Amino acid sequence: MYNGMDIVKNYIQPLNLFEFGDYVYYEFIYKYEYPDILIYSFIGSKQNNYQTLFNRSEGIINDLDGGPNILPRTIKDDNTILSMVDALTLKNHVASEEFKNSTPKFPKKKKELEKLAASLKETDNPVLVLVSLKE
Known part of the structure; x- marks a missing residue:
């Protein structure tokens, strides 16, 4: 049987999502095993091939x-x-x-x-x- 924290460990958790012009910004928790919490952000273009993924703590x-x-x-x-x-x-x-x-x-x-x-x-x-x- 899973408790709530076991479920959280197995899924990406969205934090922030917005569109601006040709771009999409998506911020999510990738790993949540306290004290190791990895938060990533993604910026991608809807029109061309631009994409970047970065560690949220680094910016x-x-x-x-x-x-x-x-x-x-x-x-x-x-x-x-x-x-x-x-x-x-x-x-x-x-x-x-x-x-x-x-x-x-x-x-x-x-x-x-x-x-x-x-x-x-x-x-x-x-x-x-x-x-x-x-x-």
């Missing part, structure tokens, strides 16, 4: 400005993903060697991110992150 690498990795939460419109990052997390990331040694695609945006982080207090509200996809 999407932010090579635009070198900021923290992007963890999609929802969408703004057909071309914009919304995410957020805690003020303290952002401040710590900008102070890290990883950030200092990063070479983002938009160095000017990296400087702007440094200014933003310097203006934040540890107790400030989370920072909203908007990421526009290539058209």
Whole structure:
């Protein structure tokens, strides 16, 4: 006889699903055996061959400005993903060697991110992150 946790171990559990423009975002629990919980996210195109699967805890690498990795939460419109990052997390990331040694695609945006982080207090509200996809 199965108990509830035995059943949970055998199935993928959906967490978040949304469409935006040509894309579908699907977030799910792949493995739930406490304390090992694996959550993955998938982004795929409905029109072309683009697909990516990533570990939710790692997020999407932010090579635009070198900021923290992007963890999609929802969408703004057909071309914009919304995410957020805690003020303290952002401040710590900008102070890290990883950030200092990063070479983002938009160095000017990296400087702007440094200014933003310097203006934040540890107790400030989370920072909203908007990421526009290539058209």
